[in-house]
Amino acid sequence: MTSRQHIRTAALTGLAPAVWGSTYLVTTELLPPDRPLLATTLRALPGGLVLLALGRKLPTGVWWWRAPVLGVLNIGAFNFLLFLAAYRLPGGIAAMIMSAQPMFVVILAAMFLGDRIAARHALACAMGAGGVALLVLRGTASLDTFGVLAAVGGALCMALGITLTKRWGRPAGVGLLTFTGWQLTAGGLVLLPFWLTLEDLPDGLTGSNVIGFAHLITLGAVLSYIVWFRGIERLPAVAVSFLGLGSPVVATLLGYFVKDERLSALQLVGMAVILVAVVLGQRPPPARGPAPADAMTAAPGPARRDLREPHPTTAGDTT
Template sequence: MPLFDWFLALVTIFAWGINFLASKIALTEAPPLLFGALRFILVAIPAIFFVRFPKAPLKTIIAYSLTINFLQFACMLSAIAFGLASGLTSLLMQWQAFFTVLIAALYFKEKIPIGLLVAFVIALIGMVLIVQGGNMDTALPMSGLFAAIGAAFFWACGNITIKKMPHVDMVSLVIWGGAMSIPAFALASYLIEGPELIQQSLSQMGVKGWGGIAYAAYVSTLIGYVIWCKLLSRRPIALIAPLTLLVPIIGFISGYLAFGEKMTWVQWIGSAIVLLALGINIFWLKIVKFLHLQAFRNK
């Protein structure tokens, strides 16, 4: 792959990893559902006036918007708002890799790969260490934990809707899908967070709030997804996809540098095990091929 494409891929990975930090900063001034509404307002306007509506079934686009935009980000932002460290949130979100394969196997009646089952069991071991290995300073808020896992699940559901639109223009899907999620975020924010908190947040938001929301909208969503989709369209998925394993590493480093987010050594081991499981899930076929080759050579 050309050096410039590697540069673009790393720019995207850094943008996504730092997005969790930017979101945590913005959430100090805006509640999560209002954050989501404002994020996708910035994503959609004024872009929808210059980008055509995606050429795909309306119900599939709505399903994409509700899962990968509304439900995923509502859960992700809530996880951070509930007190889950931004680094751990970025790691737990990677469970979407497991959920995507499981849901695809059930939905499309495909056989579940043995590599996924092995990786899933290993990841569960890592998850137990993360949850049980904390002390009074690093104990996980269970509401945040479940919200992050929920975000990963809805991300996976959104991936399935994308698979049903193989020829859709991703730029138009991101922009119009974002626009269609605004009413859901606005209604949920009004009903759950309340008009008083909304009004208070909008009147008092400063650089932290608007800066974090703008970063999530323009850098993470528009720039990040556009670059990523371009790379996926012209480079092998097997070469590009494993780079997402760097996202939680960037999330951990940025969270530690900005907020001093700490974990016990047991939680670090658990996180490393989860990353190992994600790697096994991605590279399983290559691992099996390598082991078969070694066994053949040793005969």
């Protein structure tokens, strides 16, 4: 991939965390209160079922367990913990804790993808966390233990989801929409019994609630995850992880434009520091050795294949 192609791909992939940056505002302003499981389930399951119906292809072989694992990490557990943190913490605190996600990816990429931990990525992690702190932290912010644990768990889930998605890739003959549908559906189905057991249905839905859920299902799930998984295929895992730092920037800007919150000089400095961290994070890590046995082939595109799986023999499995 040329530098220009990398920039274009990174810019498109960065749209996903930019959309996710609106989650805090949508959660607090448009959704029914204290319904994190409802919000997470409805965010994932309807869109996933639509994509499955369009693709008309179910997982086979090892993907019967891989797809649910990725669905739980990337969708189900991550989004539930994100919503829980959003409900129990000020948005700035949640964003600050979630900014540790690139650091987790740097470590996991070294463990599972054979990447070396580069000094520039360690610097970018520190700059990213520092920039987010300047952007969102306030002296009067209060902490909630469960909210903090939820934010840490969400960052870990996202980091592991990025790493395993990169390691396992996408099976041959499966389009990106179908691959996204597998994960959205799996994540939603895992959450469904918890939602039905632990949460009551709201007394009714207002027009604002409907708008909030529509936003989460379309932009916040289907479109953003299609873009996100495409980026993971084409970019290094560490580079993708740093793009997630765009979420608190968007959340802060939305607070300024929508809720008339003040934007200080320190916050502007924080945005600049975050931008530098994202740029540093786009440089690929040095390879430590041969790619893992089950990693994807290097060429991007929908026809890439998991090398541990036998070559497809039926017409329905060919590209």
